[in-house]
Amino acid sequence: MTTLVRPEQAQAGLGLTLERLSLGYGGDLVVREIDLEIVAGEVLVIVGASGSGKSTLLRSLAGLLPPAGGRILAGDAEITGTSAERAMVFQDDGLLPWRDVRRNIELPLRIRKVGRRERAAAARAWIERVGLAGSEDRLPRELSGGMRQRVQLARALVAAPRAVLMDEPFGALDAQTRAQMQQVLLDVLRDTRATVVFVTHDVDEALLLADRVAVLGGHGLRAVLDVRGAGDRAALRDRILKEL
Numbered sequence: 001m002t003t004l005v006r007p008e009q010a011q012a013g014l015g016l017t018l019e020r021l022s023l024g025y026g027g028d029l030v031v032r033e034i035d036l037e038i039v040a041g042e043v044l045v046i047v048g049a050s051g052s053g054k055s056t057l058l059r060s061l062a063g064l065l066p067p068a069g070g071r072i073l074a075g076d077a078e079i080t081g082t083s084a085e086r087a088m089v090f091q092d093d094g095l096l097p098w099r100d101v102r103r104n105i106e107l108p109l110r111i112r113k114v115g116r117r118e119r120a121a122a123a124r125a126w127i128e129r130v131g132l133a134g135s136e137d138r139l140p141r142e143l144s145g146g147m148r149q150r151v152q153l154a155r156a157l158v159a160a161p162r163a164v165l166m167d168e169p170f171g172a173l174d175a176q177t178r179a180q181m182q183q184v185l186l187d188v189l190r191d192t193r194a195t196v197v198f199v200t201h202d203v204d205e206a207l208l209l210a211d212r213v214a215v216l217g218g219h220g221l222r223a224v225l226d227v228r229g230a231g232d233r234a235a236l237r238d239r240i241l242k243e244l
């Protein structure tokens, strides 16, 4: 298997298909019979009130929560567990505290047994790409929240996943750092062809990042709205707020 690891060597995005998907915990359904086609290479942002099931849906896309009904396809294959093709980014960073920036970013490649030189070259490229040059030898506790999210982003993308699942990754950041990170993400996504599913509470963040916005609520999808094609952003924003 060839591992494509440089920022410019992105793999084609993964289409994700939700078919009559029901999700829940111990018999209580959070979402019921959702149908949704997430197009390869798009940025789909999921918004919804607290408790509407955004994280639950993302966990099922990651393969961490089996459906209570229906199924999810990744390409043509049903999702039955986690896969390196689908990388997850959380709000809490989950970095290994005893490993420096470079070694945290190299981790997915080490797991895949990519050779030392190739790992180092890929990590270097990503450290540069997310604006962490000069901080590669620092430990997570020596970084700001925004820097830790940069490390997470690089770590998620270094092994060229075909889908990236992001659960409120900037939710804990102050407004200025959050705006910076949104820009970093937009810049990085320009070079990748990965499909992105991004969960947020923030409608403005959704409108900035999304190709489409899916509004979750009432155990289902209230609306799926095209952002890129929409002429009137203010009207779209009002529509989303009304659906929430």
Ligand SMILES: Nc1ncnc2c1ncn2[C@@H]1O[C@H](COP(=O)(O)OP(=O)(O)OP(=O)(O)O)[C@@H](O)[C@H]1O
Pocket (backbone or CB within 6 Å): 025, 030, 048, 049, 050, 051, 052, 053, 054, 055, 056, 057, 201
């Ligand atoms: N591990 C779990 N066990 C039982 N119930 C859970 C579990 N995780 C979530 N739930 C319940 O499922 C529902 C949806 O939770 P989920 O975290 O997916 O919502 P959310 O839209 O992501 O919320 P928030 O915006 O507050 O993060 C909630 O009622 C929650 O209490």
